[in-house]
Amino acid sequence: MRTFRCTCGNTLFFESSRCLSCGLDVGYDSMQDLMCPIDAHLKLCANGARHGVCNWLLPAASSAAFCLSCRLNRTIPDLGTEQNRLHWxxxxxxxxxxxxxxxxxxxxxxxLKDDPQNGLAFDIVSTTLDPGVTMGHLNGVITVSLEEADDTWRQINRQQLGEASRTLLGHFRHESGHYLWNRFLSRLEWMAPERFAFREVFGNESFSYSDALQRHYQNGPPAGWQQQFITPYAAAHPWEDWAETWSHYVQMIDGLETGAQFGMPGSGAVLSAPPPESCTLPAVLASSTHREDNAFHELLQRWLNLVTVMNEISRSLGAPLLYPYIISPAAARKLRLAHHFASVWGAAPGTTSSDFMDS
Ligand SMILES: [Zn+2]
Ligand SMILES: [Zn+2]
Ligand SMILES: [Zn+2]
Incomplete structure (x- = not known):
């Protein structure tokens, strides 16, 4: 994530709602990708104005009340308690x-409301009130449990599930992976090149998902999972492997943007031609070129340089490692495919900047 600048020159962050130097009320304008003052042209999202939980803006003249993020909400938690509001x-x-x-x-x-076929919606619900609810994605709806915003609750879950880290952001990124798989991959013919490439890299996903999860929760990941998977949970089923890989890829993209903003260590990558096999796509995706593979190789090298610094900083602070992962060649190849899919989906027909704009 990059940083922004107030009209007074002070640095603003993606999360800012007020300039701490000049006191100006600001918000994030997702159409311009800028932090802007709230003025005659831009209004604060209703969830910000009413509940103080959003700092995104939309055109003052818009008939819509919610920003591009909040309008994807289908269910929000009961706001009867201050704790629920804070967690939300x-x-x-x-x-x-x-x-x-x-x-x-x-x-x-x-x-999802505008596009029942491809759309996305979020249900943010309390599982204490409704114990039948489970976190996950189904037919365009991402459900997250409000209690996960409670640090103690999340740490208990993290330890019980043997996860190196567990964050709200990680949950959203993971579930977005399931959503995108469903939207872009599940509907392709079984022999379509992208589907074929997925199977080659992540394995055949056609075996029972519920059996696989049950087995995972009973037995844990197989010995040596680190050679194949980015996290132990990724070993449960190719769908989970994909969602964990996608989440990691999105984390890389955000983290590299942040690193670049602050002048963190540059590439330093020695780019060989041809690139290592872990940075190549399956042959069935004939569109892959050495240039693209090398571009990914460079991205990965920059990431590895950055996380090395992050972990050394963690040690300097006496804190747990900020980046408790190892990217094996097999995991790198999965990230390479995620990188490819991101570029294909980002260039999908009908994808123009106006799709992100307020209509
Ligand atoms: Zn200012
Ligand atoms: Zn909003
Ligand atoms: Zn999942």
Whole structure:
């Protein structure tokens, strides 16, 4: 994520709602990708104005009340308690960051209401009130449990599930992977090149998902999972492998943008021709060129340089590693395919900047 500048010259952040130097009320204008003052041209999203949980703006003249992120909400939590409002605010902040990166990748995100075929909606619900609800994605609806915004709750879950890290942002990124798979890959013919490439890299996803999850929760990941998967959960089923890989890819894109903004270590990559096999696409995707593979190779090298610094900083602070992952060649190849899909989906027919604009 990049930083922004107030009219007074002070630095503003993606999360800012007021300039701490000049006191100006500001918000994020997703159409211009800028932090702007709230004025006669731009109004604050209704969830910001009413509940203080959103800092995105929309044209003052727009008949819409909600920003491009909040309008994707189908269910929001009961706001009867201050704690629920605070937790919801953390959820919305994570969701906006995901949506910003998907916009940056130029992947259009219609709402489920406007586009029942391809659209997206969010249910943010309390599982304490409704224990039958599980987090996940189904037919364009991403459900997240409000309790995950509670640090203690999330840490208990993290430890019980043996996860190296567990964040709200990670949840949203992971579920967006399921949504995009459903939208762009599930409807392709079984022998379509992209579907074929998916199977080659992630494995055959046609075996029972519920059996696979049950097996995973009973037995844990197979020994040596680190050689194949980015996280232990990715070993549960090719769908989860994909969602974990996609989440990691989106994290890389956001993290590299942040690193570039602050002048973090540059590439330093020694680009060989041909690039290593872990940076190539399956042969069935004949569109791949050495140039694209090398571009990904460079991206990956920049990321590895950046996370090395991040982890050394963690050690300097005596804190847990900020980046507790190892990217094996097999995991790199999965990220390479995610990179390819992102470019294809970002250039999909009908994808223009106007898709992100307020209509
Ligand atoms: Zn200012
Ligand atoms: Zn909003
Ligand atoms: Zn999943």
């Amino acid at each position: 605010g953390l959820m919305e902040a994570a969701k906006r960051r995901l949506i910003h990166t998907l916009h940056a990748l130029r992947i259009p995100l219609p709402s």
